[in-house]
Amino acid sequence: MGLLTQLLTLPLAPVRGVGWVVDRVVEAAEQEYYDPAPVERELAALERELLAGRIDQAAFEEREDRLLDRLEEIEAFRRGDPAP
DSSP states (O other): OHHHHHHHTGGGHHHHHHHHHHHHHHHHHHHHHTOHHHHHHHHHHHHHHHHHTSSOHHHHHHHHHHHHHHHHHHHHHHHTOOOO
């Protein structure tokens, strides 16, 4: 049955190939989007800006909250928790 199934579904091979490529692109995009390193670097740069006096405490806290929320989202994704 395997050979017959392969022969009958042969015209669908390009579609399966496109599907495979789309899956790889989605995986790569998710890996990049859910990488915590850029967020951690941005947090460090934000702290340097505060210490250097380039931003005030209120701006620091606002941006820090957004970055920490993003890190929580990344951790939830890595744990496999459903998206909010």
